[in-house]
Amino acid sequence: MKEHDTYNSLQRPLQHRQPLSCRPTVMMLQENLTLCVPRTSSGRDPHQPVLVHWKQPDECSPNHVLIKVDRFGFSANNITYQALGEHPHFRYFDFNTTPQTDSVSPKTHGIFPVWGFGTILKSTHPKIHEGERVYGYFAPTRYLLVPVSPADVNKHAFYVPRPHLPPDRRPYNQILRCTADPQYSPNPMTEDLTMLYRPLFWTSYWCEDWLFSSNYRRGASLILISSASSKTAFCLAYLIKKRISRKEISRNVKVIGLTSKRNLQFTQNLGHYDEVLEYGSFTSGRAFSTGMDKRWIYVDVASNEQLNNRILAHFASPYSGKLAGCTILGLTNLSPASSAADTVDWTSNTLTLAPTSDGSDTDSISSFWPKFENFFMPEWLEVRKHQLSIAEIFSRQNQAWKELMANCVGWVQIERIYGGAAVKKAYEDVANNGLRPDRGFIWSLWDKEEWICSRL
Missing domain, CATH: 3.90.180.10 (Medium-chain alcohol dehydrogenases, catalytic domain)
Structure with a gap:
């Protein structure tokens, strides 16, 4: 330290x-x-x-x-x-x-x-x-x-x-x-970890809960996450892996991280991703050669327009997999000096359990330009308060936090x-x-x- x-x-x-x-x-x-x-x-x-x-x-x-x-x-x-x-x-x-x-x-x-x-x-x-x-x-x-x-x-x-x-x-x-x-410990190191992870972790936690509530957009098996070296991104990858370890989703689900060349080694060393790829050459990765029958979810943590256009262009090909959903989770590329801050659009945020249990296509997949959905944790948590008791929410959070504190030391x-x-x-x-x-x-x-x- x-x-x-x-x-x-x-x-x-x-x-x-x-x-x-x-x-x-x-x-x-x-x-x-x-x-x-x-x-x-x-x-x-x-x-x-x-x-x-x-x-x-x-x-x-x-x-x-x-x-x-x-x-x-x-x-x-x-x-x-x-x-x-x-x-x-x-x-x-x-x-x-x-x-x-x-x-x-x-x-x-x-x-x-x-x-x-x-x-x-x-x-x-x-x-x-x-x-x-x-x-x-x-x-x-x-x-x-x-x-x-x-x-x-x-x-x-x-x-x-x-x-x-x-x-x-x-x-x-x-x-x-x-x-x-119940999540507090007076140990100074635990306090430090709390300040670093608690705000970001709950955003990742409830985003994963949102995805799981839709059965990962009716069974997507490949989760692509940008800005993979950021805490919000790698906490999401960690939570998906936790879900797999509990056998609540298929072990065939793979998490792929996108990051810069300078952050590649750090991100790989975390061990949360099945594959970590550089922004400049991500289409050459193993996951991108799995075939057109695979369903993908793209979680955009970077909010980099050029990167997003490249990703959409890749999936526009009839020989690529299908994008089952595109979620905006963060804005790590946004700087206070950027004019893009004034144009962030939040009108498309629905935060509903769009895919229905009968399999009807309320969450239809565009072959070319799927719609980006914004995820804002307080809005989804408000939805969950009508579906789960407060005691159940606290119980789930306390267990997740206990596991994180045992796992995150050294990240x-x-x-x-x-x-x-x-x-x-x-x-x-x-x-x-x-x-x-x-x-x-x-x-x-x-x-x-x-x-x-x-x-x-």
Whole structure:
């Protein structure tokens, strides 16, 4: 594990206190520190983040909590959050409000969400206590002050009211209370793995569940996944292999990954794919010579238009296999500077069990240009809540998570980065050079010593 240390100042240990009443609470805080990024609409370079020093409000209003964000994961998902920050469907910049300072404002800059762990410093809700460990959809900041839905607090979680966002965003508004979270372990390494995999894994998990619910588009035996080195992609491949090992789908199902030449070895070494092919020469792979009677599913994680056109052109041939379905699962090729972020189309998302049990062709296969379907996890999860009990959903998730934590150690090398200046530099490096698939970033705007002291 590689760790970057940039500062040496110390913070006094957090003292556990009794719950506060609901009256406003005066807070004596250090200056806050938040990483902000330019909005595309501002015309500024979106790869130039701003580290903002600003003062937190002096009072904690009723039904609010102040969270000390200890550390958070950073992956290609966060780059997508930024690229789609102003997109009318996703609206990732609408989860947290940008501070108003001389250098940034809510009109010129946004805050991309991050999944991380923190500690409750102040609470004006009687059922939420100071000193609690929490996990949620936070901001890259030191302190995060959020409202709490007064009647939406239970032993497992509480919720941030965001009435300006669609109801299916509720999973993102949930803040988990770690003491009652069956998937939580206080081990720092497990916390790191949680921040890296939990957001991506559940997208992959429910996507595989969606495919399985349709019998893999009535029995497709070849699953083609682009951006195969990304965590979302290889977690999907891992889950398909798990399904095969449980004999719930045929062992003849094969998973083929597409990746770049520089990521080929890493992706092969993961062991999740039956075959890994380079983008430039994928049609020469063994799977592509299996004949015209094979049914394929293409899962597009890269969102690379040129690649997609080549794949569609290949399957347009009457001598190729048939595409039973094309699913858009990710946007790993989308950068905040790309104009493509403004043209992402989400109108074709149906998320239904299209193939019927009687075999009727409600999911008809085009011989030439099959329709791409968008997969958005909260929307499918909303469907599943009407088909499965909450207890069954939790049971399935807990078992899947337990297996992942036992299997994923060693897939990537965790790299921790501490301190505002070091995090800003790391972000700029990623923006300019891209993400290495064999690295998992854990970032903190706190100096290492300050974070350690806050956990004592």
